[in-house]
Amino acid sequence: MKVQEIVNELNLEVITCNQLLDREVSDGCVGDLLSVVMGKATKDCVWVTVQSHINIIAVGMLVEVSCIIVSEGFSIDNDAISKAQEEDVILLSSKESNYKIAAKLSALDI
Amino acid sequence: MKFDYIVEGGEFINAGIASAKLKKVLKQLGIASDIIRKVAISMYEAEINMVIHADGGHIEGEITPEKIEVLLIDKGPGIEDLDLAMTEGYSTASKQAREMGFGAGMGLPNIKRNSDHLNISTKLGVGTTVHISFKIT
Numbered sequence: 001m002k003v004q005e006i007v008n009e010l011n012l013e014v015i016t017c018n019q020l021l022d023r024e025v026s027d028g029c030v031g032d033l034l035s036v037v038m039g040k041a042t043k044d045c046v047w048v049t050v051q052s053h054i055n056i057i058a059v060g061m062l063v064e065v066s067c068i069i070v071s072e073g074f075s076i077d078n079d080a081i082s083k084a085q086e087e088d089v090i091l092l093s094s095k096e097s098n099y100k101i102a103a104k105l106s107a108l109d110i
Numbered sequence: 111m112k113f114d115y116i117v118e119g120g121e122f123i124n125a126g127i128a129s130a131k132l133k134k135v136l137k138q139l140g141i142a143s144d145i146i147r148k149v150a151i152s153m154y155e156a157e158i159n160m161v162i163h164a165d166g167g168h169i170e171g172e173i174t175p176e177k178i179e180v181l182l183i184d185k186g187p188g189i190e191d192l193d194l195a196m197t198e199g200y201s202t203a204s205k206q207a208r209e210m211g212f213g214a215g216m217g218l219p220n221i222k223r224n225s226d227h228l229n230i231s232t233k234l235g236v237g238t239t240v241h242i243s244f245k246i247t
Contacts, residue, residue, distance in 0.1 A: 038220055049211075055122060058130065062154050063151070
């Protein structure tokens with residue numbers, strides 16, 4: 001499945017890298033503890049988190065996630081947005097909870 | 111090929127820069143992506159530890175055709191109980207670090223899981239040196 005389809009199905013706001021939405025998503029990961037995410041997240045997964053600071057971009061890059069969904073409508077730090085643009089990390093935003101987002105992703109067979 | 115990076119202390123904003131730089135170098139060298147991922151995760155965890163606990167430090171290392179060696183050297187407080195520090199879930203990270211999603215007590219276990227060799231030498235009040243290596247072949 002492509003990021004674009006997830007954006008459409010979950011009605012997500014695209015914060016960065018609109019031009020990269022044809023990237024493939026192969027798995028999902030929900031987590032707010034960065035080390036746990038680094039231990040569990042797989043390459044090309046969609047990562048759902050309430051964290052919204054610059055270090056999620058570093059983790060996303062290192063683990064090579066397909067995209068990051070910041071949940072609960074948390075506002076994303078400006079330095080995180082700039083870094084994501086610089087490093088081609090797709091940042092998406094949703095007003096829904098981690099649980100709701102995960103349930104919807106699961107319904108999409110992710 | 112040798113590399114050398116400085117890690118600034120107390121700056122969560124800069125944490126991960128050295129890991130990202132090394133990752134790019136490894137990509138340019140054509141190292142297999144699963145090895146790059148292991149190196150990047152291990153080094154980021156160790157880098158974060160330096161920022162959270164030791165007010166920064168420096169990283170040096172070498173890439174040879176056989177392996178990647180990384181030494182992370184700090185002059186922080188040292189680790190009081192290394193066995194405890196290696197236990198999943200144990201952390202002495204600050205409230206601020208925890209609020210940002212660090213301090214899960216998974217850092218050292220993640221490094222151990224992702225590396226082929228991990229050695230930590232530490233002395234209270236003097237500092238800690240973390241030596242990690244990865245086989246390429």
